[in-house]
Every structure is written in structure tokens, then in C-alpha cells.
Amino acid sequence: MEDIIKDRLEAYEETLPETGLADFMTRLDESRTSATPNPARKSRYSIWNIATPAVAASLLAVFVLTRPQGTEGYLANQETMAVNESVAIIEESEPTELLAQADIVEPGPDGRQHTAATAVKKEQAAVNEASNSDSIVDSIAEEIEPEVAIFIDSDSASVEADNSQMNSPISTDSPSIFDTADIKSAGSYSDNQIYIKVVTGAASAVSTASLVTVLSSVGGFFARDYSGDIGSLDPPSDDPPYSGTPGEQYPDFIPSYPDIFSPGNPWPRLVKDYLPLTIGASLRWNFADRLSLTTGMDYNRYKSVYETKGWSFDLTRASVGIPVRVDYSFVRSRLIDLYLGVGGSAEYFVSTNVGGRKSDEDGLLISAQAASGLQVNISKHIGAYVEPRLIWVLPSVLYDDDPFRRDHPLFLKLASGIRYSF
Amino acid sequence: MTIWDEQSLARLCSEHDRKAEEELYTRYAGRLYALCLRYSNNPDDAKDLMQDALIKALNSIETFKYRGNGSLYAWIKRITVNMAINKVTRQKLHFIPFDAFRMDRADDTDDDSAGMVPEEVLLKMISELSPMKRAVFNMFCIDGYSHSEIAQELGITENGSASILSKAKTQLKKQIKDYIKQSEKP
Numbered sequence: 110m111e112d113i114i115k116d117r118l119e120a121y122e123e124t125l126p127e128t129g130l131a132d133f134m135t136r137l138d139e140s141r142t143s144a145t146p147n148p149a150r151k152s153r154y155s156i157w158n159i160a161t162p163a164v165a166a167s168l169l170a171v172f173v174l175t176r177p178q179g180t181e182g183y184l185a186n187q188e189t190m191a192v193n194e195s196v197a198i199i200e201e202s203e204p205t206e207l208l209a210q211a212d213i214v215e216p217g218p219d220g221r222q223h224t225a226a227t228a229v230k231k232e233q234a235a236v237n238e239a240s241n242s243d244s245i246v247d248s249i250a251e252e253i254e255p256e257v258a259i260f261i262d263s264d265s266a267s268v269e270a271d272n273s274q275m276n277s278p279i280s281t282d283s284p285s286i287f288d289t290a291d292i293k294s295a296g297s298y299s300d301n302q303i304y305i306k307v308v309t310g311a312a313s314a315v316s317t318a319s320l321v322t323v324l325s326s327v328g329g330f331f332a333r334d335y336s337g338d339i340g341s342l343d344p345p346s347d348d349p350p351y352s353g354t355p356g357e358q359y360p361d362f363i364p365s366y367p368d369i370f371s372p373g374n375p376w377p378r379l380v381k382d383y384l385p386l387t388i389g390a391s392l393r394w395n396f397a398d399r400l401s402l403t404t405g406m407d408y409n410r411y412k413s414v415y416e417t418k419g420w421s422f423d424l425t426r427a428s429v430g431i432p433v434r435v436d437y438s439f440v441r442s443r444l445i446d447l448y449l450g451v452g453g454s455a456e457y458f459v460s461t462n463v464g465g466r467k468s469d470e471d472g473l474l475i476s477a478q479a480a481s482g483l484q485v486n487i488s489k490h491i492g493a494y495v496e497p498r499l500i501w502v503l504p505s506v507l508y509d510d511d512p513f514r515r516d517h518p519l520f521l522k523l524a525s526g527i528r529y530s531f
Numbered sequence: 532m533t534i535w536d537e538q539s540l541a542r543l544c545s546e547h548d549r550k551a552e553e554e555l556y557t558r559y560a561g562r563l564y565a566l567c568l569r570y571s572n573n574p575d576d577a578k579d580l581m582q583d584a585l586i587k588a589l590n591s592i593e594t595f596k597y598r599g600n601g602s603l604y605a606w607i608k609r610i611t612v613n614m615a616i617n618k619v620t621r622q623k624l625h626f627i628p629f630d631a632f633r634m635d636r637a638d639d640t641d642d643d644s645a646g647m648v649p650e651e652v653l654l655k656m657i658s659e660l661s662p663m664k665r666a667v668f669n670m671f672c673i674d675g676y677s678h679s680e681i682a683q684e685l686g687i688t689e690n691g692s693a694s695i696l697s698k699a700k701t702q703l704k705k706q707i708k709d710y711i712k713q714s715e716k717p
Contacts, residue, residue: 110644110645110700110703110704110707111668111671111672111673111700113643113645113646114645114653114657114672114673114703115672115673117645117646117650117653118565118569118650118653118654118673119673120562121562121565121650121654122561122562122564122565123561123564123565123568123651123654124561125560125561125564125578129556129560129578130553130556130557130560132582133556133560133582133585133586134549134552134553134556136582136586137552137585137586137589140586140590141590395686395687395688399686441686443683489688489689490688531688531690
């Protein structure tokens with residue numbers, strides 16, 4: 110059938126109205142005289158194409174900024190890479206050696222000009238010093254060899270040798286060295302590096318603002334402080350306050366989970382809340398052009414450190430959950446997929462551990478979630494994803510006596526896994 | 532009346548020769564309009580698409596390389612098809628039916644009944660398909676795209692493309708049968 114249709118329609122011509130040619134030529138002239146060749150074309154960018162990457166970037170920035178090494182290490186490396194030409198520095202009391210070639214670089218942060226090797230080593234020393242590696246700094250400092258330095262006055266293009274032990278004077282006749290234009294241009298930061306610095310600085314500022322906003326929205330649970338009345342569970346007065354560490358013997362006067370969080374008992378104080386982690390297998394159905402339905406199975410791990418009556422304990426819970434979410438892909442290519450999604454999740458707790466003591470407490474946790482994600486496509490159907498998720502735990506009668514996350518129901522979680530898309 | 536070969540026509544159009552541009556329109560607009568009618572379900576949209584494609588071709592005619600007789604039309608046709616596909620993919624939402632990925636066993640027996648249907652009726656039947664079915668049918672059956680290329684252009688899977696094509700063919704066959712039954716009635 111299709112072959113017949115193809116033969117019939119491929120060469121078929123529709124009759125056009127007589128005014129068609131005149132209309133067409135008018136449009137052709139307009140397209141050549143107007144600023145935009147196709148004024149009817151709508152902008153490809155909608156508010157969603159701008160807003161969704163901004164939101165995703167903000168969420169991802171939260172995790173970037175919580176890393177031990179923020180942008181400092183990266184910027185230090187950029188500083189090092191920026192030095193690509195060198196002039197030797199004369200150390201006043203050091204024997205000197207004339208460099209075979211003296212090219213000019215922009216002065217470093219200390220206003221002096223260094224050899225590439227010296228500058229790299231000094232920068233490396235600075236980085237290592239920042240990470241408190243004194244022995245490494247010392248060893249690197251010993252390796253820095255004294256070299257001839259030429260102090261260049263870029264305005265006058267004059268040369269001054271501080272060390273009388275120079276083997277031979279430096280010629281001032283070479284225009285390639287002492288030409289002011291060369292001094293200003295050679296060895297300076299490239300446009301790309303300046304661009305990277307500006308973008309990094311702007312991203313850091315935006316990320317910081319986003320982090321503050323997000324953290325304030327989760328109620329500042331990192332700094333949550335509980336204080337409650339001392340109830341009937343006071344330890345015997347002649348017993349010293351228990352100061353054990355997590356994993357040690359569970360004190361008898363401390364109730365088990367979830368009673369430890371019961372209103373009648375002194376409420377434990379949250380000391381530290383680890384970022385909840387999720388690993389899962391996901392299934393995605395692309396039911397429309399950029400919309401998809403995502404579900405799967407997750408294994409979630411929650412860990413917090415609490416303190417009560419001088420005893421600090423870990424509360425570790427693990428759950429298995431089924432998330433359901435609608436995702437919108439705002440960037441989709443063969444390799445990556447960037448998306449935002451909203452939905453929910455139902456989790457069932459499979460293990461609870463309080464201070465080394467296992468609890469039989471199970472329970473159901475129902476939550477709403479918003480996620481932004483990056484999926485790297487390994488093949489046509491299979492991809493690996495990383496998703497920061499914003500979770501809001503919904504109160505449920507099913508776990509009314511389970512205090513888990515009741516006081517800070519809004520939190521961030523990091524999920525990763527493998528996804529099959531169809 | 533001057534009759535230009537394709538190479539001369541393209542050269543003159545690149546020099547913005549008015550008569551050559553009119554000749555180009557006169558020569559190819561009818562076929563291109565029929566092609567655009569296949570991809571859209573609206574004659575006005577098809578006309579706009581055809582004109583946009585010809586304007587784009589004329590504004591970039593200097594990039595055309597003559598490769599033999601018929602290459603100019605083939606080049607303009609490719610531009611038109613690409614624009615038609617872009618229009619389909621630019622739609623905010625076009626839903627793929629949930630059962631789109633179930634491979635229907637289409638009736639593959641030889642069916643010559645399509646030869647008894649006038650072209651304009653065939654065009655109308657194709658335009659009545661859903662946007663996705665219409666695009667896949669046109670791209671695969673008439674314009675020579677493979678399922679892999681269709682999947683890449685439309686953002687679907689190859690299996691999805693094959694399944695949508697199967698459903699489009701089933702629907703067209705039914706429409707053709709109904710038309711023939713209607714036309715056979717006294």
C-alpha cells in the first residue's frame with residue numbers, strides 16, 4: 110500500500126491560486142529587508158528553558174558548596190596554569206645564574222616576576238600550605254633553585270640586576286623582551302581564564318545565595334537545638350552523666366526507638382544530620398515529547414547524630430521506597446538528559462538502629478519530592494543518573510507514632526542509580 | 532520564454548534575478564505545497580510552510596551544489612521536509628499513546644486499493660492522522676527516512692517509530708477501504 114501511495118504522491122502537484130506567486134515574491138522581499146529573516150519564527154527559548162536550568166543549578170550548587178574543597182583548590186590551579194612565561198628573580202643574597210632567555214610575564218600576586226617553574230612551585234607551595242602540609246611546603250621550598258631575576262620596570266623598560274655575581278649583563282637592546290606591548294601581553298591571563306574566573310565567581314555568589322535560601326527553607330535543621338524538660342527518666346543522681354560514644358553499650362536509662370522521641374522524655378538534640386543517600390533502579394516512560402513518567406525502586410539511608418543526657422547516639426534508618434514522578438527534560442541529547450521533576454514516594458523502613466541497638470520499628474514514610482537530575486546515557490535505553498531531591502515528608506496516620514523527620518520534614522537527598530528508558 | 536536548466540536557475544537565483552526566482556516558484560511550488568499538505572493538517576499552514584521553505588532555499592541558494600538533474604528540487608525538498616519535521620517536534624506536547632509500543636500485527640497482504648483513491652483524497656486521509664503518525668508515515672514511506680533517523684529526529688525510540696508506522700498504516704488502510712466502499716455504492 111505504501112509503495113502505491115509513495116508513487117502517487119511523490120510527484121503530485123497541488124494547484125496553487127493565481128495570486129500565489131505575487132504573495133510569495135512579496136514575502137521574499139520582506140524577508141530580505143526585515144531584520145529577522147523569519148519574523149514568524151517564535152523564540153525557541155521560553156521561561157522554562159531559563160528557569161529550569163537555574164533551579165537545577167541552584168540545587169546542584171548546594172552539594173558543590175558542601176564539599177570539603179570548594180572552589181579554592183580549583184582557583185589555585187587556575188593561578189598556576191596562568192603563568193606560562195617567565196623572568197628569573199635575583200635573590201639578593203643568592204648566587205645567580207643568567208637565564209638564557211628572559212621573557213616577560215605579568216607580575217605575580219607579590220608584585221614580582223617569577224620563572225614558570227618557580228612560580229608553579231611557589232603556587233603549589235601556597236596550595237599545600239593552605240592544606241596544612243608543612244612538610245611538603247618545606248620540601249618544595251628546598252627544591253626551589255635560586256635563579257637570576259630581572260626586575261623589569263614596565264614603564265621605562267629598563268633592566269636592573271641586583272646581584273653583582275651575574276655572569277653577563279642583560280642586553281637592553283632586544284625589542285622582543287623590553288617592548289612595552291610585549292611586556293603587557295606576554296604571559297598575561299588569557300581571555301578564557303579571565304572568563305572562567307568571572308563565571309566561577311558569579312556561580313559561587315549565586316550558589317551561596319541559593320544555599321542560604323535552601324537551608325533556611327529546611328528550617329535550619331543543621332543547627333537544630335532541642336531542649337526539653339527533664340522527666341521521669343532522669344538518671345540516678347549518684348551516677349555520672351553518661352558520655353559514651355555511638356556504638357558503645359546502650360545506657361539502660363535511655364529508651365529505645367521510637368520512645369526516645371516520645372513527648373514525655375527529654376527530647377534528643379540533633380547534633381549532626383548526614384545527607385540522606387539513595388541508590389536505585391529506575392524506569393522511565395517517555396509519554397510525550399519532553400515529559401516522562403519515572404518510577405522504580407530506591408534504597409534510602411538516613412543517618413543522624415543525636416545527643417541526650419550527655420550521651421550521643423547515631424540514629425540510622427534504611428528504607429526501601431517506590432518513587433513516582435513526572436519529569437520534564439529541558440536538555441535532551443544523545444549523551445545527556447537534564448530534567449526537573451515533581452512527584453512523590455512511599456518508603457518502608459527495613460532497618461532502624463539507635464546507638465548500636467537494633468530496633469524492630471518499621472513504618473511507612475510518605476513524601477512529596479521535587480528533583481533535578483542529570484542522566485548520562487550509556488546506551489539508547491540505559492542511563493546513569495544523579496539527582497538531588499527536595500523531600501517533604503507528609504504526615505501520615507500510618508506512622509503517627511514514628512517521629513522520624515517530623516521536626517524537619519523538608520530536607521535534601523542525593524540519589525543515584527541506573528535507569529531504563531523507553 | 533527562457534527555459535533554464537537547474538544549474539543556471541540556481542546560479543541566477545543566487546544573483547537575485549527576479550525572473551529566475553519567479554521561475555523557481557512556478558516550477559516547484561505545486562509539488563512542495565503537496566508535500567507540505569502531507570505534513571500538516573491545514574492548507575493555510577501548508578502554504579506558509581511551503582513559502583517559508585522556498586524563502587529559506589532562495590536565501591541560501593549559494594550553498595547549493597549541483598549534482599545532476601533533479602538535484603535542485605531534491606535540495607529544496609530536503610529543506611522543506613526538515614522544516615516540516617521541526618514544526619512537528621516544536622509542538623509542546625504530542626502524546627504517544629500508551630499502547631504505541633505494542634507492535635500491532637499490521638495486515639501486510641498486498642493491497643492495491645490505494646491506487647483507486649485520488650491523490651487529493653489520499654492527502655486528506657494522511658492529514659487526518661495524528662501529528663506523530665503523520666510525521667512517521669511521511670518520513671518513512673514517502674521521504675525515505677529510516678526508523679533510526681526518524682527516532683533521532685522526533686525524539687522517540689526506533690521501536691516506537693515502527694509501532695507508530697504500523698498503526699498509521701492500519702488506519703490508512705481502513706480509511707481507504709471505507710472510501711472504496713462508499714464510492715462503490717450506487
